[in-house]
Amino acid sequence: MMNQSPHAKSFHGGLKLNGHKLESTAGTLRTAPVPARLILPLNQHAGRAAVPVVNAGDRVLGYQEIARPDGEISCSLHAPTSAIVLGVQRLPIPHPSGLMGDCLVLEPDHKNEFGNFLPALDPESLDLPTLLKRVSDAGIAGLGGATFPTATKLAGAAASGGITLVINGAECEPYISCDDMLMREQADQILLGAKIVLDTLGAQRALVAIERDKLKALDAMSAAIERLGDPRFQLEKLFTIYPAGGERQLIQVLSGKEVPAGKLPIDIGYLCQNVATLAAIYLAVKHGQPLVSRITTVTGSGIAEPGNYLTMLGTPLETLAESAGGYTPKASRLIMGGPMMGIALASDEVPVVKATNCVLVLQEDEVRASGDQMPCIRCGECEQICPSQLQPQELYWHIRGNDLAGADELNLSACIECGCCDFVCPSHIPLSQYYRFAKSQVRLLDARRVQSDIARQRFENRKERLDAEAARRKQRLEDKRKKRASQENTPGEIKGEIDAILARTRGKAADTDEGGETR
Amino acid sequence: MVAVLLLTSLALVFGLALGFAAQRFRIEGDPVVDQVDALLPQTQCGQCSFAGCRPYAEAIVDNRADINQCPPGGEPTIRALADLLSREAKPLNPENGEEKPTTVAVIDEDTCIGCTLCIQACPVDAIVGGPKQMHTVIASECTGCDLCLEPCPVDCIDMVVVKTGLAAWSWPKPAPADISEKSAD
Numbered sequence: 001m002m003n004q005s006p007h008a009k010s011f012h013g014g015l016k017l018n019g020h021k022l023e024s025t026a027g028t029l030r031t032a033p034v035p036a037r038l039i040l041p042l043n044q045h046a047g048r049a050a051v052p053v054v055n056a057g058d059r060v061l062g063y064q065e066i067a068r069p070d071g072e073i074s075c076s077l078h079a080p081t082s083a084i085v086l087g088v089q090r091l092p093i094p095h096p097s098g099l100m101g102d103c104l105v106l107e108p109d110h111k112n113e114f115g116n117f118l119p120a121l122d123p124e125s126l127d128l129p130t131l132l133k134r135v136s137d138a139g140i141a142g143l144g145g146a147t148f149p150t151a152t153k154l155a156g157a158a159a160s161g162g163i164t165l166v167i168n169g170a171e172c173e174p175y176i177s178c179d180d181m182l183m184r185e186q187a188d189q190i191l192l193g194a195k196i197v198l199d200t201l202g203a204q205r206a207l208v209a210i211e212r213d214k215l216k217a218l219d220a221m222s223a224a225i226e227r228l229g230d231p232r233f234q235l236e237k238l239f240t241i242y243p244a245g246g247e248r249q250l251i252q253v254l255s256g257k258e259v260p261a262g263k264l265p266i267d268i269g270y271l272c273q274n275v276a277t278l279a280a281i282y283l284a285v286k287h288g289q290p291l292v293s294r295i296t297t298v299t300g301s302g303i304a305e306p307g308n309y310l311t312m313l314g315t316p317l318e319t320l321a322e323s324a325g326g327y328t329p330k331a332s333r334l335i336m337g338g339p340m341m342g343i344a345l346a347s348d349e350v351p352v353v354k355a356t357n358c359v360l361v362l363q364e365d366e367v368r369a370s371g372d373q374m375p376c377i378r379c380g381e382c383e384q385i386c387p388s389q390l391q392p393q394e395l396y397w398h399i400r401g402n403d404l405a406g407a408d409e410l411n412l413s414a415c416i417e418c419g420c421c422d423f424v425c426p427s428h429i430p431l432s433q434y435y436r437f438a439k440s441q442v443r444l445l446d447a448r449r450v451q452s453d454i455a456r457q458r459f460e461n462r463k464e465r466l467d468a469e470a471a472r473r474k475q476r477l478e479d480k481r482k483k484r485a486s487q488e489n490t491p492g493e494i495k496g497e498i499d500a501i502l503a504r505t506r507g508k509a510a511d512t513d514e515g516g517e518t519r
Numbered sequence: 520m521v522a523v524l525l526l527t528s529l530a531l532v533f534g535l536a537l538g539f540a541a542q543r544f545r546i547e548g549d550p551v552v553d554q555v556d557a558l559l560p561q562t563q564c565g566q567c568s569f570a571g572c573r574p575y576a577e578a579i580v581d582n583r584a585d586i587n588q589c590p591p592g593g594e595p596t597i598r599a600l601a602d603l604l605s606r607e608a609k610p611l612n613p614e615n616g617e618e619k620p621t622t623v624a625v626i627d628e629d630t631c632i633g634c635t636l637c638i639q640a641c642p643v644d645a646i647v648g649g650p651k652q653m654h655t656v657i658a659s660e661c662t663g664c665d666l667c668l669e670p671c672p673v674d675c676i677d678m679v680v681v682k683t684g685l686a687a688w689s690w691p692k693p694a695p696a697d698i699s700e701k702s703a704d
Contacts (some may be wrong), residue, residue, distance in 0.1 A: 043685065097688045372695040400695060402594075405602065430693045440689035445595065452561035455662050458643040459563050459571065 011252045013385040014241040015175050015420050017340075019213070023306040024177045024299040029185050031310045032296075032323050037086070038106040038314030039067070040077050041093045044353035045141040047073030052104055056087030061115035063290055066104055069136065073151045076139040079106060080292035082113040082313035094317075094336045094350040096343040103351070106314065110123055117287035123196050126285065128158055131200045137514060138284035139291045144168060144179075144245070144274035145337065147355045150281070154197065156264070157271040163203045166254060166265075166272040167194050169210040169217060170245035173338030176358040178295040179275050180371075181308040183210070183217035187224035190275045191233065193282030197273065198232060205232045207254055211244065212237040242340065243418040247272045249387050252277050261388075261414040270387045296352055298324040302331025303360030317348040317359055333367050335360040340419040374427035382421035388414045392421040392431050399438040404445065415439070523543035541634045551604075552576050558599045562591040564664030579604070591663070592615035622663040622678040624656045630675035634683065637667035637676060 029424035043049035050067035054060055060079040067077040081320065083106035093101035118137055123128065136151035157163055167190065171179040183190065194206050208225065210218050225233045236254055238244050248259045251270045259265050265272055276294060283289040292313055304325030311320060317334070320328060334340040336350075337358055352359075382392035391410055398406035412435060421431040527572050555576040567588040569575040578584035579600070582613070586600040587609050594611070601608035611618060626637075626646075633651040645661045648654030681687075 095685065095688075096690065097685065099688060100686055101685060233684070297545050373693075399692075402598070405599070406597075427696070429696070433690065433693045436690040437692045444687065444689055448560070452559075455561035455563065455570070455643050456556070458645070458660060459561065462642065462644050 002367050010239070010241070011244075011249045011294055011387050013387045014249070014388045015385060015423060016240070016244065017242050017423075019240070020175045020299070020361035021177045021180065024175070025180060025216075025296045026306055027307045029181050029295065029308050029310060030323075032312070032315055032320055034108050034110060034112075034312065035080060035315070035319040036107070036316045038083065038108060038312060039091055039316060039351040040079060040104045040106065040314040040315040041091075041351065041353055042067055042077070042088070042102045042104065044077075044093075044147065044313075044355065045075040046368060047071070047075070047147060047152075049102065050074060050077050052088055054085045054104070056085055058085045059083070059109070060085060061117075062115050063114050063292065064289075065117065065137075065139075065290070066106075069139075069149070073149055073152055075141050075147075076137065076290075078103065078130065078139055078290040078292050080314060081108050082111050083108040091345055094343070094353055094356065098346050116288065118284070118290065120288045121285045123199075123282075123285055125193065126196060126200055128200045130257055131196065131281075131285070132158075134284055135281060135375050137290070138280070140277060140280045140284060141291070141354050142274060143280065143294060143354065143357070144456055145341075145355055145357055146352075150273075150277055153271075153273075154201070155398060157266050158201055160266055160269065163201060163266065163269050163271050164255075165194060165198055165201075165203045165206040166250060166270055166276060167191075167206055167208045167278060168245060168247070168250060168272050169208060169214070169221065169275045170250055171214075172211070172240070172242045172245035173340050173358075174242075175299050175360050176297050176338045177299070177356050178297045178308055180214050180217050180326050181297075182276055182279060182295050183214070184220045186279055187217075187220040188227065189279040189282045190221075191224050191228050191278075193278035193280070194233070194273070195230060196281060197271075197278065201271070203232075203271070205234060207234050209236045209238055209250055209254060211240045213240045216475060242420070243416065246387065246416050248404060248416070255430075261411050267296065273498070274320075291354065292507060293357070294324070294352070294354065296320065296356050298361075299358065300331075300361040301363045302333070303329050305326055311352050311356075313352055313354060315352045316463040317345070317350055320352060320359060321348060321361070323501055328359060328363075330363040331361045333362045335362065368428060370427050373430070376427055376429060379426060381424040381426065385420045385424050386418060387418060388416055393437075395438075395472070396429065396431055396434055399434045404442055406437055406441060412442065440503070528563065548677060549577075549580060551580050552603050553602065555579050558592075558603065559589060559664075560592045560595060562664045563660040564591060564662070564666060566590050568615070571588050580660055585609075585612065587612045588615045590618055591621075593618040621681045622665075622668055622694060623661045623681050624663065624665075625658075625679050626654055626656055627675040627677065630651050630673050632673055634672060636670035640666045640670045642666060 003008045003158060048070045051070050052067045054066045060066060060083055062079055062081045064079045065076055066079050069076050086105040086107055089105050090100040090104050091103045093103065121134060132151045132155055135154060140150040141147040142150055169179055169183050198206055206220055210221060222235050225235060238253060243249055244253060247265055250272060251265050252258050257268055259268055280291050293310055295308055297308050298320055303321065309320060334345045334348055336345055336356055337343060339360060342360060347436050376393060376396065378393060386392055395407050395412060415435045417432050417436060419432045425431060522652050552562055556573050559572040559576060567575040569578055575584060579586055586606055587597050589596050590611060595612065598608050633648060633653060637648055638646045638648060639652060642664060644663055645657045646654055646667065649659065663678065665678060
């Protein structure tokens with residue numbers, strides 16, 4: 001089935017941006033060289049850091065697991081090629097904090113020997129637990145950028161039947177073209193991966209969502225849908241508007257239904273998966289290949305030969321930039337991700353991780369100077385543009401005044417940090433930075449509250465215990481006293497005895513007197 | 520006459536109903552104290568001059584204490600208390616101490632003589648050990664209240680600032696626009 005007309009339904013706000021995609025999509029997909037050292041941060045996914053299972057000096061084969069997940073929301077890591085393990089080191093990682101992180105460092109031996117650690121599975125006869133285990137064993141995380149462990153997401157979707165799978169090929173952020181390139185080159189892999197998910201989850205239909213200006217990707221994907229011949233697949237052409245690729249925005253465009261704030265798409269029957277994640281699922285199931293590489297766009301005016309590179313996870317950005325012809329003399333700013341949501345990096349020593357969809361190098365004059373901020377003039381532009389229908393200017397006032405509770409009441413958590421408000425703000429206020437700040441503060445305060453609740457419980461338990469101990473001691477003293485009292489005579493008896501003694505002595509005295517007389 | 524009787528009987532009926540409701544739906548404890556207590560950081564450090572967070576909460580509700588006496592809670596706690604009680608937020612009272620980074624107690628296990636005095640002082644039972652046995656702190660349960668420092672006869676407990684790793688990292692707050700400079704332009 002084909003849907004030829006673009007969607008009339010849309011979401012609130014959004015922006016038409018200059019795509020800058022042609023620079024990186026002119027050539028074909030290239031393969032980045034094996035670097036001298038592979039740096040694999042243990043926490044390159046949402047959730048808890050992975051735990052290393054190899055030691056320094058070990059020789060590992062390609063695809064071998066080198067770190068296993070820790071808990072429900074975590075992801076394993078695999079060796080991208082045969083290598084010697086140099087150990088766990090604290091190195092710079094691609095993170096906005098610029099802090100160091102624990103990384104497994106491998107030295108490739110350039111023999112490119114791969115082990116057969118995960119047996120190939122038959123996609124036709126796959127049940128859900130097997131799929132979830134395989135996706136988890138292959139270390140697959142959402143490759144759209146959020147890197148949420150895919151097995152956990154699929155397990156959450158498995159509970160609700162009759163879902164619609166959204167195959168997210170809407171790559172709305174400027175400069176990034178890795179998903180576009182993947183759809184051109186590996187359309188069949190994406191669809192077969194999607195089919196595996198459809199079959200095992202018992203989903204009803206799959207919507208392949210692609211923007212209508214991605215002509216080559218549209219051609220490749222519609223041809224692949226024809227070849228697959230599965231009536232559940234349907235191609236959906238989207239208007240090119242940022243951020244149409246956001247999970248909630250995309251579902252709103254496709255269904256006309258809004259995902260309520262605080263709920264997940266699955267709560268209204270939609271499961272959204274990035275195209276690269278689906279291709280990774282296919283490779284993991286069909287070929288037993290874990291997630292060890294991804295397509296990364298290397299682009300921007302600061303790069304000599306922009307393009308898309310199939311890159312091993314752990315490749316330093318330096319190596320990647322070199323294989324893209326190196327930096328131009330005017331290169332000044334290194335960004336991981338796109339210009340709207342990406343994070344600025346301090347050094348190109350950091351590696352490609354599962355989330356690295358794009359390495360963007362810009363010139364000085366393309367980056368807005370941070371000093372040109374002006375006061376808010378309450379123009380309301382940000383409110384017009386916000387795809388989450390928030391009140392960015394109100395949020396800004398609350399956060400500026402450190403009133404996080406007030407910001408929370410305005411649904412701060414529904415902000416997707418797309419940066420549209422920053423873009424339109426005539427006063428150049430870094431609005432989404434305020435929201436990022438507030439969100440991380442809220443998260444820290446919540447963690448503190450949990451901690452203080454535990455402390456209160458422990459304090460109260462201790463008090464209860466001390467009180468109980470004191471009561472027991474009192475009871476013991478009481479008992480002892482009673483026991484002594486019961487062993488001895490009662491006051492009445494004592495008095496009787498005294499009287500008896502007195503009577504006796506008196507009697508004796510009388511006797512003596514009498515005796516005296518008798519004497 | 521009828522009016523007087525009617526009003527009297529109404530007063531009686533309502534009086535009885537209210538009296539019954541007051542007994543039947545009596546609330547044990549003071550719910551406001553619970554709400555205040557929930558906002559306090561539960562360090563149980565006593566810097567507020569009360570013997571723990573709950574006594575301080577009771578004192579705040581009884582107007583025996585001000586809302587700015589909790590150094591571990593700092594500004595966010597004062598703000599939350601001000602919101603809850605509709606009082607004016609004010610800066611932390613310096614007499615009670617100053618806002619410090621979160622710390623955790625660490626026992627120098629070579630020096631510890633196993634006297635159990637710190638175990639008895641810990642308000643949250645975060646120190647384990649026995650008489651003449653080495654003691655140690657369960658770091659994840661320690662509230663950093665400093666109460667174990669005082670009783671230690673060999674001074675073997677140190678308060679160490681908790682390292683803020685990636686999990687405790689927060690995006691920085693952007694600096695607001697400098698209006699004075701702009702208007703001078």
